[in-house]
Amino acid sequence: QQQVKQSPQSLIVQKGGISIINCAYENTAFDYFPWYQQFPGKGPALLIAIRPDVSEKKEGRFTISFNKSAKQFSLHIMDSQPGDSATYFCAASKRGSARQLTFGSGTQLTVLP
């Protein structure tokens, strides 16, 4: 059962543009939603995370928007840069089980110079 669905699979954006990646979840017990960034040959690294008690969280050029009623959340990358080119994974976890992460399938972002 795919509990976290991510789209699009790939995304190409011009430098300076806005990149938007969407995720939807099914399990209402999820209460922590991180985004991970993965460069080729590297492991995923935490980028930004949100809890469902807020609708938006911003850190620099990265913003998570969260819609609890729709069970959807998205990552917005403002002023996208070629260095942002990577694969992005959304994930979700719930209390207990040491917060085991359920990952989406990933979005390969390419920012053109």
Place this chain on the structure above:
Amino acid sequence: EAGVVQSPRYKIIEKKQPVAFWCNPISGHNTLYWYRQNLGQGPELLIRYENEEAVDDSQLPKDRFSAERLKGVDSTLKIQPAELGDSAVYLCASSLVSGANNEQFFGPGTRLTVL
């Protein structure tokens, strides 16, 4: 501070051969995870350790996969015998289970190719 260390980084073997991956977590992290990441997919949990105890191995194919975490620090994941479908990147991660958000720190992974 050193991150999660994994070795080898790459491994190519023929099917039916055994293979082992090693992981050294971040110092002080008592929770250790092994994930498998298939090409174009997100990581999927294989096993989770709290200290030396495997507390969640429900996704580990126990007929051919085994893991151990001696003394609650380093861990080894073994496949015997390997099958073609085992080709993937095997990621190790660690965390402080008591952390507020239990952030998991990932190693660079071992890319396994089974011929």
